[in-house]
Amino acid sequence: SKVAELANAVVSNADQKDLLRMSWGVLSVDMEGTGLMLMANLFKTSPSAKGKFARLGDVSAGKDNSKLRGHSITLMYALQNFVDALDDVERLKCVVEKFAVNHINRQISADEFGEIVGPLRQTLKARMGNYFDEDTVSAWASLVAVVQASL
């Protein structure tokens, strides 16, 4: 399957995995703050994505919106599952498929899910400063592509 093929490509690319782990080390210093930043970037760049998160109410309130805050925190722990699975293709596939279900239930298409890459790029740039580079963005895009293939 396409998911298996893309998951294999991620697990076999040692350079990409180094970039993912190094950048995750930076992003995960402040799980909540980074999650809120990622969501704010998504809402800024993708009005259509904003429409999907109606349950969260007024997302412009940031951290003061407890529903947005809860979502931002749990989204980061979801990403942690992917980073923890980078050496084991079966593990990566099963966590990807678990998160795919949550999004299929919400009618998020592969294209819509892919809208996270731009916001992720902005978040990496803000958090990594001089250590930011486009190879790191590509590494994250490869991981996102595994999820997209499952949608």
Ligand code: HEM
């Ligand atoms: C880095 C990529 C993403 C990760 C790790 C992620 C993770 C999650 C997690 C853990 C949940 C909660 C699961 C649940 O309540 O069933 C969730 C819910 C959701 N996700 Fe994602 N997501 C990502 C990207 C996106 C994108 C790009 C969209 C839309 C364009 C999206 C739309 C949604 C919606 C609408 C919900 C339900 C929110 C709610 O009402 O609580 N997600 N996501």
